[in-house]
Amino acid sequence: MTEPIYIVYHSVDHKIEFWQDALNPLMPGIKLVTADQPEAQNAEVMITWNPPEGMIASLPNLKGVISLAQGVDHVLNGKTFPSHLKFARLIDPYMSEAMAEWGTLTVLEYHRDAATYRDAETRHDWIRLPPRIAARTTVAVMGLGAIGSVVAETLTHLKFDVIGWSRSEKSIPGVTCYHGDDGFETCLKTADILVSILPLTAATENIFNAKHFALMKKGAAFINAGRGKQVVEADLINALDQDHLRGATLDVMVTEPLPADHPFWDHPKVNVWPHVSAQTNPESAGEQVAEAISDIRAGREPRNSVNIARGY
Numbered sequence: 001m002t003e004p005i006y007i008v009y010h011s012v013d014h015k016i017e018f019w020q021d022a023l024n025p026l027m028p029g030i031k032l033v034t035a036d037q038p039e040a041q042n043a044e045v046m047i048t049w050n051p052p053e054g055m056i057a058s059l060p061n062l063k064g065v066i067s068l069a070q071g072v073d074h075v076l077n078g079k080t081f082p083s084h085l086k087f088a089r090l091i092d093p094y095m096s097e098a099m100a101e102w103g104t105l106t107v108l109e110y111h112r113d114a115a116t117y118r119d120a121e122t123r124h125d126w127i128r129l130p131p132r133i134a135a136r137t138t139v140a141v142m143g144l145g146a147i148g149s150v151v152a153e154t155l156t157h158l159k160f161d162v163i164g165w166s167r168s169e170k171s172i173p174g175v176t177c178y179h180g181d182d183g184f185e186t187c188l189k190t191a192d193i194l195v196s197i198l199p200l201t202a203a204t205e206n207i208f209n210a211k212h213f214a215l216m217k218k219g220a221a222f223i224n225a226g227r228g229k230q231v232v233e234a235d236l237i238n239a240l241d242q243d244h245l246r247g248a249t250l251d252v253m254v255t256e257p258l259p260a261d262h263p264f265w266d267h268p269k270v271n272v273w274p275h276v277s278a279q280t281n282p283e284s285a286g287e288q289v290a291e292a293i294s295d296i297r298a299g300r301e302p303r304n305s306v307n308i309a310r311g312y
């Protein structure tokens with residue numbers, strides 16, 4: 001019998017069987033172990049979501065790490081990442097589609113005044129608000145990478161006036177693309193509905209703050225599926241309470257799970273989602289994880305390599 005391929009697994013999200021079962025048929029002999037098992041000492045690859053500080057560095061034979069998510073902040077930020085290791089992340093079309101669905105759903109909730117109608121229903125109140133025209137509604141998608149570009153493109157099919165922002169220059173059919181600091185402010189000032197899918201980096205931490213909320217149009221809606229730490233939560237509550245912003249739909253929070261006593265839960269203008277807009281799915285991402293494991297073990301650069309300095 002050949003020796004199993006030991007892979008270290010650490011995730012706060014899923015039990016080890018979740019990934020073991022998905023990878024079994026794709027990589028015969030694969031055996032996931034936790035970092036505290038003796039086999040971990042010889043493992044060449046770790047697959048992970050949110051490893052504790054020091055865990056990666058404690059594995060002496062590691063050649064590389066695979067993030068079980070598209071974002072990599074939970075592996076890099078505030079943690080030591082040994083520079084000799086290869087590092088891959090997921091770029092999963094299924095997750096982009098899932099985010100496009102969620103983005104469309106939440107944008108349409110604002111566009112079609114869903115909350116107001118559901119609330120009127122509880123009062124048996126037959127109210128009719130004036131209609132809005134999609135083509136005259138500007139939706140800004142902040143972050144035009146593998147996911148944001150699909151969200152933006154999807155929204156163009158509903159005829160919204162879609163604009164978008166990314167760090168580097170991008171071009172997406174039907175989307176007015178901005179970049180740079182000026183472009184960021186233009187998007188804030190122009191959007192009726194702003195959807196952020198930005199990665200968390202030193203440059204995007206706390207980027208949605210009092211100054212930037214003040215630049216947004218009065219009555220604009222704020223949707224965040226990027227990372228909670230991009231938002232100064234007290235500033236957002238302030239902007240909502242002062243009636244500057246119409247509402248906020250949040251799939252990501254500074255602290256997750258959102259603490260039971262957090263003001264977002266009961267805030268009448270905040271919709272809370274439990275980080276489910278685009279969940280990791282071993283059914284769709286298993287193959288690329290298996291491929292990245294093979295690449296790293298063979299000393300090849302994995303397909304979706306992370307640029308560590310850039311943070312995505």
Ligand code: GLV
Pocket residue numbers: 068069070071072278280
């Ligand atoms: C989820 O938040 C991800 O980064 O994939």
